[in-house]
Amino acid sequence: xxxxxxxxxxxxxxxxxxxxxxxxxVSNNVGAEGDASxxxxxxxxxxxxxxxxxxxxxxxxxxxxxxxxxxxxxxxNLYEALESVPGIRVEQQCSYCNFSDVRMQGLESGHVQILIxxxxxxxxxxxxxxxxxxxxSMIDRIEVVKGPGSALYGSSAxxxxxxxxxxxxxxxxAFEVETVFGEHRTNKYSILGSYPTENVDVxxxxxxxxxxxxxxxxxxGSSHMLDRVWSRSNTLGTRLNFKDVIxxxxxxxxxxxxxxxxxxxxxxxxxxxxxxxxxxxxxDRYELxxxxxxxFSDIDMFNMTFSMFQHYRDATNDTFLGDYKSxxxxxxxxxxxxxxxxxxxxxxxxxxxxxxxxGERHQFLGGxxxxxxxxxESGKYVVVDDTASDYGNAYESTSEKHAHEYGIYLxxxxxxxxxxxxxxxxxxxxxxxxxxxxxxGDTYGKSVSNxxxxxxxxxxxxxxxxxxxxxxxxxxxGKGFRVPYGFSEDLHLCSGSPRVFKPGDLKSEESLGANxxxxxxxxxxxxxxxxxxxxxxxxxxxxxxxxxARAMGYDYEWENLGDAYTQxxxxxxxxxxxxxxxxxxxxxxxxxxxxxxxxDWVHHPVHGNQYASDSKHISxxxxxxxxxxxxxxxxxxxxxxxxxxxxxxxxxxxxxxDVDNPGSEIVHTKGFWVANMKISKHNFLRENLTAYIGxxxxxxxxxxxxxxxxxxxxxxxxxxxxxxxxxxxSF
Numbered sequence: 001x002x003x004x005x006x007x008x009x010x011x012x013x014x015x016x017x018x019x020x021x022x023x024x025x026v027s028n029n030v031g032a033e034g035d036a037s038x039x040x041x042x043x044x045x046x047x048x049x050x051x052x053x054x055x056x057x058x059x060x061x062x063x064x065x066x067x068x069x070x071x072x073x074x075x076x077n078l079y080e081a082l083e084s085v086p087g088i089r090v091e092q093q094c095s096y097c098n099f100s101d102v103r104m105q106g107l108e109s110g111h112v113q114i115l116i117x118x119x120x121x122x123x124x125x126x127x128x129x130x131x132x133x134x135x136x137s138m139i140d141r142i143e144v145v146k147g148p149g150s151a152l153y154g155s156s157a158x159x160x161x162x163x164x165x166x167x168x169x170x171x172x173x174a175f176e177v178e179t180v181f182g183e184h185r186t187n188k189y190s191i192l193g194s195y196p197t198e199n200v201d202v203x204x205x206x207x208x209x210x211x212x213x214x215x216x217x218x219x220x221g222s223s224h225m226l227d228r229v230w231s232r233s234n235t236l237g238t239r240l241n242f243k244d245v246i247x248x249x250x251x252x253x254x255x256x257x258x259x260x261x262x263x264x265x266x267x268x269x270x271x272x273x274x275x276x277x278x279x280x281x282x283x284d285r286y287e288l289x290x291x292x293x294x295x296f297s298d299i300d301m302f303n304m305t306f307s308m309f310q311h312y313r314d315a316t317n318d319t320f321l322g323d324y325k326s327x328x329x330x331x332x333x334x335x336x337x338x339x340x341x342x343x344x345x346x347x348x349x350x351x352x353x354x355x356x357x358x359g360e361r362h363q364f365l366g367g368x369x370x371x372x373x374x375x376x377e378s379g380k381y382v383v384v385d386d387t388a389s390d391y392g393n394a395y396e397s398t399s400e401k402h403a404h405e406y407g408i409y410l411x412x413x414x415x416x417x418x419x420x421x422x423x424x425x426x427x428x429x430x431x432x433x434x435x436x437x438x439x440x441g442d443t444y445g446k447s448v449s450n451x452x453x454x455x456x457x458x459x460x461x462x463x464x465x466x467x468x469x470x471x472x473x474x475x476x477x478g479k480g481f482r483v484p485y486g487f488s489e490d491l492h493l494c495s496g497s498p499r500v501f502k503p504g505d506l507k508s509e510e511s512l513g514a515n516x517x518x519x520x521x522x523x524x525x526x527x528x529x530x531x532x533x534x535x536x537x538x539x540x541x542x543x544x545x546x547x548x549a550r551a552m553g554y555d556y557e558w559e560n561l562g563d564a565y566t567q568x569x570x571x572x573x574x575x576x577x578x579x580x581x582x583x584x585x586x587x588x589x590x591x592x593x594x595x596x597x598x599x600d601w602v603h604h605p606v607h608g609n610q611y612a613s614d615s616k617h618i619s620x621x622x623x624x625x626x627x628x629x630x631x632x633x634x635x636x637x638x639x640x641x642x643x644x645x646x647x648x649x650x651x652x653x654x655x656x657x658d659v660d661n662p663g664s665e666i667v668h669t670k671g672f673w674v675a676n677m678k679i680s681k682h683n684f685l686r687e688n689l690t691a692y693i694g695x696x697x698x699x700x701x702x703x704x705x706x707x708x709x710x711x712x713x714x715x716x717x718x719x720x721x722x723x724x725x726x727x728x729x730s731f
Contacts, residue, residue: 046118047143047163049413049423050152051355051365059413059423059464061474061517061530065142067167072631072640074678074694074724076180076188076209078164079131081139084627084644086570086586087146087530088162090131091620095718096264096279096317096711098229100131104159105146105532106566106592106621110482110540111511113149113157116164117254118351119307120153121287124375125345126311129283133258135207135235137178137190140167147515147532148478151427151460154369154407158480158511159534159566166254169201169241170194175731182724184228185212201241209233214719215267225277225708227719229264249294258285265318273316274338281315299357308348316340320394323382327392337394339380347373353409363413365425373485374402385550395440403433403485419466426459433485435502439552448552450504456481470521480511484540484558501545501554507538527573532566539564543600544659561599564618566592584629592618606662614666617650620715624648624671636682643675649715656709672701672716684727693725 044052048060055062065081075081079100082090089103104112114122114130122130142164149157173195180188190207214228237256245251263270266277273280287309294302316338324333353367377399383390411425431454438447460478467473484506513534520527541561545554572586593616601607601615624647632639648671655663678694685691703716 045143047161048145049365049411050118050353050367051363056472059421059462059474060145060147060476061515061519063144065144067140070136070139072638072678073642073676074696075136077132077136078134078139081136081142082131082162084629084642085144086572086588086627088144089622089625092714092718094711095225095708095714097262097281098264099128102131102162103621105534105568106590106618107159107534110156111158113153113161114164115153115161117166117289118163119289119305119349120371121307121309121347123347124311124373125313125343126285126309129260129262129281133233133260133283134164135190135209137192137205137207138166138235138237140165147476148460148480148511148513150458150480151425151478152409152411154405154427154429155431156482158482158509158513158536166239167192167203167205168239169196169203171196176728178726178728180724180726183722184214185210186722186724188726199243203239206236213270216719224267226264226267226270229262230270231260231262233258233260249292252291254289256287258283274321274335276318276321279315279317281313283311283313285309285311301355303353303355305351306349309346311345313343314340320380320382323384324394327382327384333394337380341377341379343375343377345373345375347371361415365411367409369407369409371405372403376400397439398437400436401433401485403431406430421464423462426457429456429458431456431483431485433483435485437501450502452483452485454483454508456508472519474517475514477514480513482509484508500542501549501552501557503557506540506558507560509540510537511535524576525573530570532568534566536564539594561594563595564593566590566618580632580634582631585627587626589624590621591623592621594618600659601666605660607665611666614650614668619652620649622647622649638680638682640678641675643673645671645673646716647671651713651715653707653713654710669715673699674701674717675699688730690728696722696724
């Protein structure tokens with residue numbers, strides 16, 4: 001078996017070379033009609049500058065994931081759509097609930113601003129499972145801008161911005177229906193209809209995703225815990241485009257409803273939401289968006305957007321049950337005492353900006369953005385401190401948070417020469433928030449309230465130089481910030497953020513980042529290289545609660561861990577060998593560290609300083625990643641194959657969730673490969689009908705070192721190959 005795995009790894013290492021040899025021979029036979037111009041460098045993007053720009057001319061490097069690419073990889077949601085993107089790592093961080101996360105250039109989700117049609121609708125409660133809840137059927141494209149983005153988008157855009165652009169009504173009537181059936185009932189059903197009229201265009205879409213639990217006790221490293229949670233999710237959305245409402249203008253209205261159930265934990269008990277070793281999460285979300293666009297002349301454009309959401313979540317797990325039994329001689333509590341964790345979040349956003357061309361050399365943008373967020377949470381817990389007077393008593397912990405954020409931004413894009421563009425901009429933000437924590441009972445019946453008043457000024461500048469027509473050099477430098485409010489990481493903890501304390505002296509994170517890139521088109525060969533560096537001050541991390549916080553009923557707290565940095569390089573290329581054959585290769589090196597050793601691993605009560613040096617590595621950041629994507633499209637066939645390598649990384653393991661336990665350690669993981677494949681036949685049996693079959697995790701790669709006592713100890717796939725088949729009808 002070891003020889004088989006070794007042979008498989010070696011063969012995959014040489015796969016890019018073998019494929020290149022094959023493709024060169026094929027391209028010589030099929031002709032030279034395809035070249036790099038087949039790549040749509042002329043498409044319009046909006047994220048980097050908040051103005052419509054041609055992709056090849058935007059002064060800040062922008063990467064686009066099209067709906068065709070999303071379909072080619074067989075992605076059913078945003079999480080799967082972002083897989084294999086260089087410099088981006090999507091992962092799951094909880095084996096009980098499969099909480100999903102996204103990292104960019106070594107920084108975690110709290111430093112990545114995810115937008116829906118340019119609006120910050122992906123925050124707080126949403127960000128915990130939201131990557132899996134946004135269906136692929138609603139995505140037209142995804143725009144990725146790496147590097148500091150706070151100068152346009154405010155807090156949390158330190159590592160970059162991921163903007164999900166949703167589909168709009170088509171110019172002609174259209175209808176699309178798709179069904180996918182996979183192993184373990186990993187099924188998808190979607191429908192989309194678009195109908196234009198003289199004054200209004202209408203789009204309606206819906207998607208249902210299913211996935212049964214996956215458990216394989218025969219796999220290496222298996223326990224009695226599920227490898228994949230049971231889940232059901234539904235999405236219904238619409239978009240209306242009104243034309244010429246007041247003269248020459250455009251009004252857009254959109255609405256979406258999401259609903260999801262998921263259950264995880266131990267095989268024998270996961271269906272019972274109150275049983276030991278189980279976790280159950282129900283989520284309901286409602287979104288509204290409105291946009292108005294009015295040109296006053298050929299050189300003036302006024303834009304106004306409004307968005308809001310309401311999000312509700314109920315979650316149960318065995319934390320209360322386990323603590324109650326441990327403090328009551330294994331007796332079980334009454335059912336009415338086992339209240340779930342509940343969260344209600346709402347947010348309102350408005351963004352107004354004005355874009356004007358000044359002469360032939362300037363594109364000016366000025367705008368104002370306001371956001372209001374309110375998050376209420378509650379959970380039921382048990383006093384486990386045996387020195388407390390009410391040891392074993394149940395108590396309720398609540399958290400109420402609200403924040404006002406105001407931002408003013410200015411930007412000027414200057415065409416210094418025909419081949420030299422300079423962009424300069426800045427944003428000034430005011431953040432005012434209050435967090436209130438309260439509990440019931442003699443020991444924890446205290447109330448704590450923290451107010452935060454922060455002001456932040458974040459400039460950025462970028463240069464794009466084209467020494468020759470097909471070579472683009474870009475340099476972007478900017479500041480960023482993240483306020484200590486409403487961390488998404490709070491919500492994935494088994495009992496929710498009411499158990500996480502935020503000290504009043506917690507400082508905001510600040511950053512200084514730079515990206516230097518080169519893109520070159522040489523016929524059919526389109527290589528690129530991108531260097532990045534981000535310095536982060538006052539990085540915030542989760543630690544065990546201090547004695548003061550524990551006395552108030554908290555198990556964890558946020559702390560400024562010190563300064564940190566990420567740096568590295570991305571290298572890759574697109575090869576268009578012909579109209580039939582395309583190849584993509586990429587390689588990323590990332591070095592992500594704290595400046596100092598983390599306090600939890602210095603003078604450890606059992607290991608001393610054994611892991612002190614390792615603790616400087618930011619957890620979960622692989623040093624090397626690489627990928628190969630291959631597409632072959634003869635006639636009505638389409639064959640897509642992709643394989644990605646994730647290298648070794650450092651990850652914390654807390655034995656029974658306690659860093660001081662003897663078995664706790666920092667693990668240096670092994671690297672692994674994951675491959676996906678999809679074969680499609682267009683015009684199958686009839687015109688506009690596509691049939692396909694595919695496999696995710698083709699080589700059945702799984703994490704062999706599973707430690708269910710620490711649900712967050714995940715770094716590789718937990719379950720193996722999934723074979724699926726589907727059909728898509730469009731007309």
